[in-house]
Amino acid sequence: MKWFEERLELKKFNEKFLTKTFPSHPTYLLGEIALFSFISLVVTGIFLGLLYEPSVRLVPLFHAMVPAAYASVVNMDMKPMGMIIRRIHHWSAMLMISSLILHFLRIYFTGAYRKPREINWLVGLALMGISLGAAFTGYLLPYSQFSVTATSIAYYMVKSIPWLGGWLSRLIFAGEFPSTAMVPRFFFFHVMLIPAVIIALIGAHMVILVKQKHTEPASNIGRPEAKGGKRLIGIPIWPEQAAISVPFFMFLMFALVLLATYVPINVIELYGAPSPGTPVMRPDWYFLWVYGFLKLIPGDLSVTIFGGKITPETIGGVIFPGTVFLILALIPFLDRWKEPQNYNSNPLSRPFMTAFGLGGGVFILMTAVSGYIDVLHISPRAMLAYTIIATIGVFAAVYAVLSARKKKTSH
Numbered sequence: 001m002k003w004f005e006e007r008l009e010l011k012k013f014n015e016k017f018l019t020k021t022f023p024s025h026p027t028y029l030l031g032e033i034a035l036f037s038f039i040s041l042v043v044t045g046i047f048l049g050l051l052y053e054p055s056v057r058l059v060p061l062f063h064a065m066v067p068a069a070y071a072s073v074v075n076m077d078m079k080p081m082g083m084i085i086r087r088i089h090h091w092s093a094m095l096m097i098s099s100l101i102l103h104f105l106r107i108y109f110t111g112a113y114r115k116p117r118e119i120n121w122l123v124g125l126a127l128m129g130i131s132l133g134a135a136f137t138g139y140l141l142p143y144s145q146f147s148v149t150a151t152s153i154a155y156y157m158v159k160s161i162p163w164l165g166g167w168l169s170r171l172i173f174a175g176e177f178p179s180t181a182m183v184p185r186f187f188f189f190h191v192m193l194i195p196a197v198i199i200a201l202i203g204a205h206m207v208i209l210v211k212q213k214h215t216e217p218a219s220n221i222g223r224p225e226a227k228g229g230k231r232l233i234g235i236p237i238w239p240e241q242a243a244i245s246v247p248f249f250m251f252l253m254f255a256l257v258l259l260a261t262y263v264p265i266n267v268i269e270l271y272g273a274p275s276p277g278t279p280v281m282r283p284d285w286y287f288l289w290v291y292g293f294l295k296l297i298p299g300d301l302s303v304t305i306f307g308g309k310i311t312p313e314t315i316g317g318v319i320f321p322g323t324v325f326l327i328l329a330l331i332p333f334l335d336r337w338k339e340p341q342n343y344n345s346n347p348l349s350r351p352f353m354t355a356f357g358l359g360g361g362v363f364i365l366m367t368a369v370s371g372y373i374d375v376l377h378i379s380p381r382a383m384l385a386y387t388i389i390a391t392i393g394v395f396a397a398v399y400a401v402l403s404a405r406k407k408k409t410s411h
């Protein structure tokens with residue numbers, strides 16, 4: 001230790017960073033789960049990268065000629081450890097997206113995005129968008145029937161962007177769909193560009209977090225040790241929090257291995273290699289809201305503005321998710337505060353923001369359900385009406401109940 005201390009001044013590092021306080025509240029572990037899942041994705045992804053072939057050249061597989069990308073994933077599934085690592089990779093992606101959505105909900109409903117944490121909220125939103133991009137590019141790589149169908153939907157969405165669509169779609173999809181250069185390009189996005197951006201953004205997220213400190217859980221309001229929110233109540237990162245986080249990470253890995261062992265995921269052998277027929281396939285749950293919203297828009301709706309054509313694909317695939325992200329980005333600037341807010345709020349004492357969040361959540365859920373209107377035998381018009389009624393109904397009911405509660409408690 002002395003040898004290292006003389007060279008690296010570890011004591012100074014310890015005093016500066018490892019003594020930082022981590023709040024003792026389980027909801028603060030959600031961000032850590034997203035972080036752990038990302039680490040698991042990188043480690044398992046390195047293993048998969050050694051076996052995967054990013055090419056669509058035709059190769060023999062079980063007496064048929066199929067794209068090399070597809071054949072390499074089927075071969076991977078037949079290798080010792082190949083299938084389990086592929087499943088752990090996929091389940092880690094599910095865990096990362098679920099935990100970052102829950103982490104986002106914790107930040108939103110407790111108001112942890114308020115001054116001075118607006119920048120970290122925006123960095124977090126960028127992480128959410130780019131993580132969805134990682135999942136999307138990953139789907140194409142096995143080059144199964146499912147991959148090609150899902151990618152073609154996205155291709156037509158990007159192509160429908162007025163003025164820029166043709167250029168952007170060629171840039172992302174490496175030419176007209178389906179181009180032979182698409183798989184290598186998506187491979188580059190998935191294993192190089194997107195992970196590099198995620199690592200840079202997580203780094204920025206953590207540096208800002210260390211600088212600003214965590215918010216104080218609402219349950220600590222009034223505790224004198226918190227000094228009005230200026231001091232964080234919790235435990236130091238090293239060794240106490242590490243003694244919780246390391247076993248917790250091991251437990252998560254254990255859960256992922258168990259899941260991967262018993263629950264198959266994205267079984268590409270069932271879909272088969274791409275063929276001319278396009279089967280009806282729904283995207284994964286986290287893209288269902290965009291897919292479902294597309295189903296609610298009349299197919300013949302189209303407007304031309306300054307020579308640019310806006311089609312249902314533009315509205316459902318670009319304008320709708322873009323508006324949702326824009327509203328989310330504006331939240332800390334609309335819910336403005338003069339003084340820094342270092343305490344989290346109890347969601348029950350924020351009638352408007354809680355009602356807005358729950359109403360918005362119901363709207364997104366209903367658009368996701370709309371992805372199944374063909375199975376549910378509901379017309380797009382009726383579904384749109386149910387979606388609007390449910391959204392406004394939940395917003396109004398929550399707002400009324402919480403406002404009455406606030407009035408009662410303030411008396």
Ligand code: HEM
Nearest residue numbers: 028031032034035100104112120121124125127128214215
């Ligand atoms: C890959 C995605 C993400 C990772 C790995 C991540 C990681 C973390 C971690 C470890 C923390 C500290 C623990 C905690 O407060 O839970 C944190 C805090 C924070 N995150 Fe994230 N996060 C991600 C996405 C997001 C998203 C989507 C948002 C919101 C749009 C966000 C906004 C914030 C904010 C505002 C804080 C400070 C919270 C406080 O002080 O109470 N993060 N993040």
